[in-house]
Every structure is written in structure tokens, then in C-alpha cells.
Amino acid sequence: MAKKSNSHSWNPTTSTRHHTTDKAPSGSGQPTRDPLTGTYTTEQGHETAVLVAVPDKRQPEAQTKEYLDELAFLAETAGAQVVHRFVQRLDKPDTRTFVGEGKLAEIKAYVNHAKASMVIFDDELSPSQLRNLEAELKVKIVDRSLLIIDIFARRAKSATARTQVELAQYQYLLPRLTGLWSHLDKQRGGGVSQRGPGETEIETDRRVVRDRIDFLKEKLKDLDKQSFTQRKSRGGVVRVALVGYTNVGKSTIMNLLSRSDVFAENKLFATVDSTVRKVVLDTTPFLLSDTVGFIRKLPTRLIESFKSTLDEIREADLLVHVVDISHPSFEEQIEVVNATLKDIEAADKPMLLVFNKIDQYNLDTANQPQGFEGMNLDEDVVPRPTLEQMQATYMAKMHDPVIFISAQERQNIEELRALLVRHVGAIQQQRYPTQAYDEAE
Numbered sequence: 540m541a542k543k544s545n546s547h548s549w550n551p552t553t554s555t556r557h558h559t560t561d562k563a564p565s566g567s568g569q570p571t572r573d574p575l576t577g578t579y580t581t582e583q584g585h586e587t588a589v590l591v592a593v594p595d596k597r598q599p600e601a602q603t604k605e606y607l608d609e610l611a612f613l614a615e616t617a618g619a620q621v622v623h624r625f626v627q628r629l630d631k632p633d634t635r636t637f638v639g640e641g642k643l644a645e646i647k648a649y650v651n652h653a654k655a656s657m658v659i660f661d662d663e664l665s666p667s668q669l670r671n672l673e674a675e676l677k678v679k680i681v682d683r684s685l686l687i688i689d690i691f692a693r694r695a696k697s698a699t700a701r702t703q704v705e706l707a708q709y710q711y712l713l714p715r716l717t718g719l720w721s722h723l724d725k726q727r728g729g730g731v732s733q734r735g736p737g738e739t740e741i742e743t744d745r746r747v748v749r750d751r752i753d754f755l756k757e758k759l760k761d762l763d764k765q766s767f768t769q770r771k772s773r774g775g776v777v778r779v780a781l782v783g784y785t786n787v788g789k790s791t792i793m794n795l796l797s798r799s800d801v802f803a804e805n806k807l808f809a810t811v812d813s814t815v816r817k818v819v820l821d822t823t824p825f826l827l828s829d830t831v832g833f834i835r836k837l838p839t840r841l842i843e844s845f846k847s848t849l850d851e852i853r854e855a856d857l858l859v860h861v862v863d864i865s866h867p868s869f870e871e872q873i874e875v876v877n878a879t880l881k882d883i884e885a886a887d888k889p890m891l892l893v894f895n896k897i898d899q900y901n902l903d904t905a906n907q908p909q910g911f912e913g914m915n916l917d918e919d920v921v922p923r924p925t926l927e928q929m930q931a932t933y934m935a936k937m938h939d940p941v942i943f944i945s946a947q948e949r950q951n952i953e954e955l956r957a958l959l960v961r962h963v964g965a966i967q968q969q970r971y972p973t974q975a976y977d978e979a980e
């Protein structure tokens with residue numbers, strides 16, 4: 540059985556609201572700094588994290604900030620409080636310690652001074668970088684991959700998702716066995732997954748880990764067979780999958796369309812298990828699945844381990860790509876989603892593009908999105924185009940049908956339903972040109 544996926548690397552703290560802070564401010568709910576000792580305390584004994592990014596020299600400032608905002612959001616979703624961010628622009632990360640020597644000293648001084656409990660890097664660290672950084676900084680070192688795997692581990696509920704997460708954890712662990720977990724174990728006796736007595740040898744025994752990986756792969760194969768049979772029993776019903784970047788509103792839309800109650804919240808990766816619901820709109824039945832959100836730099840391993848979850852997407856007849864138009868980098872998010880779909884060989888499916896959160900689309904706060912063609916606006920001076928301009932541009936520019944909605948405010952939902960009915964109907968028609976739907980079963 541999949542063990543309780545209460546993974547690995549730091550105390551599972553109850554996460555509260557997320558804060559995105561450059562430094563520790565003194566407002567309520569934020570970590571407060573003791574002026575005498577210089578240490579930070581947080582309201583619920585949160586672990587405090589320092590973020591580190593090493594963008595290349597060409598990356599615009601705004602983008603660097605946004606990537607760090609996303610990393611902070613991930614950290615906070617995992618229950619850590621971000622107290623500081625470090626950025627070092629390098630052509631490429633240092634092979635030994637990811638950041639240069641000077642920056643490392645700076646980080647070390649800060650970590651000691653602020654008594655931060657972990658340092659989170661916005662990229663995947665090599666096993667040796669991880670070891671070196673751990674030796675140098677003497678706190679938990681977490682990279683983007685581990686952070687995402689950790690969030691997945693907290694969220695996964697179904698047997699398949701939990702097995703997939705465990706597989707990803709062991710695959711992450713395998714090349715990093717030396718050194719990594721010994722330090723963490725000293726802190727709290729936690730390694731990948733909660734381990735029972737007799738399992739403490741695991742981190743020094745690659746063979747055990749490899750066996751476990753083989754076992755989990757076999758188990759996934761069995762689970763796959765089961766779900767394949769299940770999927771087959773769904774017959775010829777048209778299958779629609781909601782896809783998109785994490786936190787764009789997929790589950791909210793799922794709930795709206797299927798009147799179900801899928802967990803949706805303002806956290807990254809609220810959904811890790813895919814959910815399938817039968818929906819009947821206007822007498823047109825179809826199966827709608829809510830799927831795991833994508834994210835920039837999603838560890839390939841994690842994609843691989845999540846193959847069965849991604850089957851829902853791969854086997855769908857129609858993809859509904861949900862975009863959060865209120866997000867300053869929604870265009871990059873579209874790209875990330877399209878690239879991930881390509882990775883899993885689901886890129887050439889019919890697609891509807893749903894721009895969600897129009898209620899939150901804000902002229903003042905957001906920057907002009909990158910690469911916004913047709914407007915010829917100067918990034919620094921001119922505000923974001925209006926929603927109407929945006930709609931016109933996107934209607935013209937995308938090959939796929941486009942619709943603008945607010946799932947939260949229920950704006951344009953009837954139009955979305957109608958669009959779905961039209962497209963699902965067309966697929967059905969194509970599949971069973973002469974038969975009524977029920978006879979085709």
C-alpha cells in the first residue's frame with residue numbers, strides 16, 4: 540500500500556494565509572522581527588524560508604519578481620513563511636553551490652541572523668549542489684522540485700495519486716541519498732514518506748529505494764489496468780478535460796458545470812487527483828474531468844510519475860484550457876500549458892480557450908503582459924489594455940474558440956455552456972453520424 544504521503548522535508552505545519560513578502564514586515568500575521576536578537580517569530584511556529592533565484596542576465600526584473608512570487612506562493616502553500624528573497628544574476632548557476640561565493644556568504648549571514656529554517660531554490664539543484672549547500676548553510680535546502688513534490692504529497696488522496704507521489708519522491712531521493720536525509724533526520728526523523736521501524740536504513744541503501752521504485756511502478760501498472768477498464772466502461776461518451784496552469788479556476792468551473800463539490804482554493808495545486816463527473820447540458824451528456832494544474836519548471840519526473848493522472852487529458856476528446864486573465868503573466872502560463880500538453884502528447888486535441896477571472900482583471904495593478912501584439916504599447920508607461928481590447932485581440936489571434944468568463948461572479952457562464960454543448964455535440968455527431976447518442980452505446 541502507499542504509505543501515508545506525509546513526506547519528507549519539513550514539519551508539516553498548518554499553513555495559514557499566504558503572504559508574499561520581500562522581507563519580513565511587522566504587520567499582523569507576518570513574521571515579526573525581534574529588534575534585539577534579530578530573529579523572526581511567526582504566529583503559528585511556521586517554518587521560515589529564504590528564497591533564492593539565479594536568473595540569467597537577460598531576464599527582465601518584473602519577470603524575476605514574478606517567478607519569485609510564484610515560488611513564495613508555493614512555499615506558503617507548503618506551509619512555510621517567506622522572510623527574504625535573494626537574487627543573483629548569473630549567466631549560469633554555479634556548478635558547486637548554485638550561487639556564487641559572495642552571495643552564498645550573504646545568504647549564510649542572513650540565515651544565521653534571522654534564524655531561518657530553510658532555503659528554497661527556484662530551480663532543481665544537482666545532488667552535489669544540494670550537499671554542498673547543506674554543508675555550508677546548515678539548514679534545510681529545498682529546491683523547486685522537492686517543494687512541488689511536497690505539495691503533491693499533501694494533496695494526493697486516491698491510491699493512484701499517492702502511489703504516483705511516492706514514486707516521484709523516491710525518484711527524487713535516489714540520486715541524492717548521500718547526505719541529504721541524514722541532516723533532515725537529525726531534525727525530525729522524517730525522510731521521504733513516513734517510515735516505520737526498520738526502515739531507517741533506507742537512505743543509505745540505494746537498492747532498497749530501487750526495489751521500492753520497481754514495486755511502485757508495478758503497482759501503478761495494476762492501478763492503470765483497473766482505471767483503463769473503468770474508462771472503457773464509460774463507453775462512447777464524449778470526454779472533456781479541464782486543463783490549465785495551477786490556480787486558474789479549473790475546479791471552480793468544474794463545480795459550476797457539474798454542480799459538484801470539488802475542492803477549490805487559493806493555493807497552488809489544490810487538485811492533484813483528477814475527478815470525473817458526468818455532465819448533461821441541454822440534453823447533451825459528456826464526461827468532464829478536472830485535472831492537476833501545470834506549472835513552470837514542473838519536474839519531468841513528476842510528469843512521468845503522474846502519467847496515469849494525465850491519461851484523463853490524453854484520452855479526452857476535447858480540452859478546455861482555462862486561463863487566469865487577471866494574472867500578469869497569463870501569456871507565459873498559456874505557453875507553459877501548451878508545452879506541457881505537447882510533452883504528454885496531447886497537444887493536437889480540439890481545444891476551447893476559457894479566459895477566467897475577468898472580474899479581477901485590473902487595469903491599474905497589472906503590468907502589460909509580455910509579447911502583447913497588436914497594441915504596440917510601451918511597457919513602462921502604458922497600462923494594460925482594457926478587457927475589451929484584450930478580448931478583441933485574443934478572439935482574432937487564437938485559432939481555438941475563445942470565451943471570457945468569471946466563474947466566481949458567474950459571468951458568461953451560459954455562453955460557456957452553449958459553447959460546450961456546440962462542441963461536444965459536434966464531436967458526438969462526428970462519432971455517430973447516423974445514430975442518436977443512446978443507441979450508439
Ligand SMILES: Nc1nc2c(ncn2[C@@H]2O[C@H](COP(=O)(O)OP(=O)(O)OP(=O)(O)O)[C@@H](O)[C@H]2O)c(=O)[nH]1
Pocket residue numbers: 783784785786787788789790791792802803804805806807808809810811831832833895896897898899944945946947948
Ligand atoms: N476573482 C476570481 N477568482 C476566481 C475565479 N474562479 C476561481 N477563482 C478563485 O481562484 C482560486 C483557484 O481556484 P481553483 O478552482 O481551485 O483553481 P484550480 O485551477 O482548480 O487550481 P489547482 O487545482 O490548484 O490547479 C480560488 O480561490 C477560486 O475561488 C473567478 O472567476 N474570479
Ligand SMILES: [Mg+2]
Pocket residue numbers: 789790791802803808809810829830
Ligand atoms: Mg483544482
